[in-house]
Amino acid sequence: MRRSRPARAADLHALAQAMPHVTVEAGGRGNEVYQVGGKSFVYFRTPRGDAYDPETGERYDDVVVLWVPDEQDKQALVEDPGNPFFTTPHFDGHPSVLVRQSRLGELTLAQLTEVVEDAWCSRASRRRVEAWLASRGGASS
Numbered sequence: 001m002r003r004s005r006p007a008r009a010a011d012l013h014a015l016a017q018a019m020p021h022v023t024v025e026a027g028g029r030g031n032e033v034y035q036v037g038g039k040s041f042v043y044f045r046t047p048r049g050d051a052y053d054p055e056t057g058e059r060y061d062d063v064v065v066l067w068v069p070d071e072q073d074k075q076a077l078v079e080d081p082g083n084p085f086f087t088t089p090h091f092d093g094h095p096s097v098l099v100r101q102s103r104l105g106e107l108t109l110a111q112l113t114e115v116v117e118d119a120w121c122s123r124a125s126r127r128r129v130e131a132w133l134a135s136r137g138g139a140s141s
Contacts, residue, residue, distance in 0.1 A: 007112035
């Protein structure tokens, strides 16, 4: 895979599934919830009233929640105008960002890989993170 090509929704699924110790749960409407140690790190949301098209008022039906390490990382992602990430008041104080699947192509595969790896690291146990990093030669994402 060329890491500089635009990311796709299929990449998000593949990247989340490829992380160690991952289970995939079904959300209330069959939507995928990727977990490590029983903790979600990538969650394909069902349409909710807090994420909608400002012009039409229609709820977005393609929102994904990705955990982040902390508020600083969250703000860096949502405040960068070059990123498709956003948040809503519902997620104030929650260590996660939102992104529409239809906008994933605004990221490269390498950028999406980093966000998914960071999401996994923010939710996995320290022991699992250390083992995963060691398996990669100690390189962090």
